Amino acid sequence: MTKSEAIFERACKVIPGGVNSPVRAFGSIGGTPRMICSADGTHMTDEDGNTYLDFVGSWGPMILGHNHPAVKEAVIKACEDGLSFGAATKREVEMAELICSSIPNVDMVRMVNSGTEAVMSAIRTARGYTGRDKIVKFMGCYHGHSDALLVQAGSGVMTAGIPDSAGVPKGCTQDTLSAVYNDASSVEKLFETFPEEIAAVIVEPVGANMGVVPPAPGFLESLRSLCTKYGAVLIFDEVITGFRLGFTGAQGYFGVDADLVTYGKIIGAGMPVGAYGGKREIMSCVAPVGPVYQAGTLSGNPVAMAAGLAQLTILKDHPEIYQELNEKGDWFYGEVKRLLEKTELPAQATSCGSLGCIFFTNTPVVNYETAKTSDTSLYASYFKHMLENHIYLAPAQFEAMFLSAAHTREELVGVLDVMRGFFLKDN
Numbered sequence: 001m002t003k004s005e006a007i008f009e010r011a012c013k014v015i016p017g018g019v020n021s022p023v024r025a026f027g028s029i030g031g032t033p034r035m036i037c038s039a040d041g042t043h044m045t046d047e048d049g050n051t052y053l054d055f056v057g058s059w060g061p062m063i064l065g066h067n068h069p070a071v072k073e074a075v076i077k078a079c080e081d082g083l084s085f086g087a088a089t090k091r092e093v094e095m096a097e098l099i100c101s102s103i104p105n106v107d108m109v110r111m112v113n114s115g116t117e118a119v120m121s122a123i124r125t126a127r128g129y130t131g132r133d134k135i136v137k138f139m140g141c142y143h144g145h146s147d148a149l150l151v152q153a154g155s156g157v158m159t160a161g162i163p164d165s166a167g168v169p170k171g172c173t174q175d176t177l178s179a180v181y182n183d184a185s186s187v188e189k190l191f192e193t194f195p196e197e198i199a200a201v202i203v204e205p206v207g208a209n210m211g212v213v214p215p216a217p218g219f220l221e222s223l224r225s226l227c228t229k230y231g232a233v234l235i236f237d238e239v240i241t242g243f244r245l246g247f248t249g250a251q252g253y254f255g256v257d258a259d260l261v262t263y264g265k266i267i268g269a270g271m272p273v274g275a276y277g278g279k280r281e282i283m284s285c286v287a288p289v290g291p292v293y294q295a296g297t298l299s300g301n302p303v304a305m306a307a308g309l310a311q312l313t314i315l316k317d318h319p320e321i322y323q324e325l326n327e328k329g330d331w332f333y334g335e336v337k338r339l340l341e342k343t344e345l346p347a348q349a350t351s352c353g354s355l356g357c358i359f360f361t362n363t364p365v366v367n368y369e370t371a372k373t374s375d376t377s378l379y380a381s382y383f384k385h386m387l388e389n390h391i392y393l394a395p396a397q398f399e400a401m402f403l404s405a406a407h408t409r410e411e412l413v414g415v416l417d418v419m420r421g422f423f424l425k426d427n
């Protein structure tokens with residue numbers, strides 16, 4: 001038995017499924033999770049001393065690579081001043097100023113502790129602002145695990161085979177309407193049915209929790225104009241795309257304005273951080289200035305802010321990081337696509353900048369229905385092949401591959417070789 005296996009056995013006795021988030025489980029691909037004890041740059045090391053080239057990047061936060069020296073230094077420095085005060089601090093203001101001065105349509109921002117919390121609070125704010133109850137989400141988009149949003153919610157839920165979570169009362173989801181990703185007419189129909197009841201449309205501007213499903217040309221623009229027409233709030237859930245597609249996230253990348261934006265992952269550089277922000281008029285509804293209550297004992301935590309600020313400052317001061325990262329993504333996923341043209345397996349690659357995914361299906365993937373045509377057992381074989389070659393991918397089909405600024409072309413050429421060994425083995 002490996003050390004990872006032994007620790008996992010202990011874990012299963014005291015933690016449901018042995019993991020603190022279902023996406024870490026190896027349930028859908030078989031085997032036991034590797035217990036990671038450290039990471040640096042592009043590599044993670046497990047308890048048995050195996051190292052892996054990592055493409056999960058803590059599910060996105062590690063856009064500069066693991067254990068970035070500037071982030072680490074900022075965290076250590078902040079720790080020396082105390083871990084939490086439960087009172088206002090300057091770092092929170094610096095964080096808010098950094099975000100509001102550079103992100104379009106974000107005039108004010110509130111820090112929270114996770115993406116889930118950010119989205120939950122943004123929805124509440126949109127409802128408070130509009131005085132309406134209904135929200136529209138897209139099938140296959142994940143917006144955290146709050147009750148109202150656990151409807152057709154993408155990867156973690158898909159892989160576990162739970163269509164909707166148990167324990168969510170019907171009352172909590174009765175105002176959640178589901179639309180089809182990349183199909184604006186499905187949203188238009190909902191608006192026609194409920195013209196004055198929809199508070200918000202929430203979307204992952206790039207679907208990244210049903211595998212990677214980029215928005216079709218015009219899709220996000222249509223959502224923008226529908227929300228404007230019907231007086232609903234357009235929420236971009238940028239928990240993955242924020243500070244990844246570019247510093248200004250999907251709003252900047254696609255040139256579409258949102259009313260509220262949610263952040264997580266990269267914004268905390270690996271610390272538990274989320275944020276929601278948007279137009280002043282809407283954010284002014286939030287307590288203590290407005291009637292929408294939202295609070296957090298550890299929100300804006302000084303250590304977390306230090307980590308996030310350090311990473312965001314580097315990203316903001318070096319726009320070339322995004323240019324290089326997106327070029328690297330286009331090149332790498334382009335090579336993957338070329339490789340998959342030659343395979344006899346049903347497989348296609350999708351990508352947007354540094355986010356990419358291989359779907360094991362020949363059906364063109366444009367939404368949740370088509371993503372679900374993937375052969376997950378083939379993904380399991382592929383995952384195992386990559387892991388045996390010390391390449392760590394998400395242990396589930398419906399997740400993204402995250403490239404970081406730290407990945408080198410040499411490393412990626414090596415990955416392509418290993419992929420070739422899987423996809424072209426019979427040729």
Ligand SMILES: *Cc1c(COP(=O)(O)O)cnc(C)c1O
Binds near residue numbers: 237
């Ligand atoms: C990860 C994720 C969330 C939830 O964030 P947590 O920090 O895990 O609560 C919400 N929305 C999207 C798009 C995500 O990818």
